[in-house]
Amino acid sequence: xTSFEQSVLDIVRKIPKGKVMSYGQIAKYIGAPKASRxxxxxxxxxxxxxxxxxxxxxxxxxxxxxxxxxxxxxxxxQRLLEAEGVEFDNGHKMDMEKYQYHPEGKTHQISxxxxxxxxx
DNA sequence: AACATGACGGACA
DNA sequence: GTGTCCGCCATGT
Numbered sequence: 583x584t585s586f587e588q589s590v591l592d593i594v595r596k597i598p599k600g601k602v603m604s605y606g607q608i609a610k611y612i613g614a615p616k617a618s619r620x621x622x623x624x625x626x627x628x629x630x631x632x633x634x635x636x637x638x639x640x641x642x643x644x645x646x647x648x649x650x651x652x653x654x655x656x657x658x659x660q661r662l663l664e665a666e667g668v669e670f671d672n673g674h675k676m677d678m679e680k681y682q683y684h685p686e687g688k689t690h691q692i693s694x695x696x697x698x699x700x701x702x
Numbered sequence: 703a704a705c706a707t708g709a710c711g712g713a714c715a
Numbered sequence: 716g717t718g719t720c721c722g723c724c725a726t727g728t
Contacts, residue, residue, distance in 0.1 A: 605710050618710040623725060625709050641710060648709045659709090686727045 586612065590624045593685065597638040600667040601683035602676075604642040611685060631652030637662040644678030 589612045597603055603611075605625075606618040614620070625636050632652045637659040641647045646656045660670060671674045 601704085606712095609710085616711090617725090619708070619724055620710095622709040639709080646709085651709090654709095656709090664718090668707090 586614070586617070586620060587624045587627070591628075591634065593640060594635060596685060596697050597635055597683045600642075600681070602638045602640055602663065602668065602678070602681050603683050604678065605639060606642050608633065608639065608683070630658075637664075640676075640678075644676045644681075645674065647649075 590608055593608050593611060594603070605621040606615070609615055609617040610623045621639070625639055628634065628636055629673075630636070630651070636654070636663075646659050647657045648654070648659055650656065660674070663676070664670060668676050670679055
């Protein structure tokens with residue numbers, strides 16, 4: 583486990599319920615803006631670890647680009663997100679601007695969505 | 703060591 | 716808005 587992966591896990595665990603972050607955003611937050619693929623690889627390594635919110639991570643387009651897997655596929659990820667209140671458009675995309683989590687940027691008035699951001 | 707691939711992202715057409 | 720290409724970085728063959 584590299585320090586990079588450690589950082590990724592640390593950040594992803596801080597994403598509150600009902601919110602998401604993009605691979606590139608996480609990489610940038612860590613200090614390696616070009617290592618978006620590394621973040622993706624880190625998630626791949628975890629391969630559906632249930633005790634960690636891997637599903638709150640998607641690409642900058644708000645699209646689930648995860649590869650089709652048996653245990654943790656795109657369907658599973660979308661289902662988990664919708665279960666947290668994330669609305670998907672056309673059944674496969676979501677409003678990134680609306681649900682993206684900003685660790686430092688203080689969450690805006692997301693409360694109007696009716697989501698309980700205090701729920702970790 | 704070299705080449706191909708990938709849970710990415712941004713620039714272009 | 717969609718499809719393709721190129722750049723990045725790590726891994727697998």
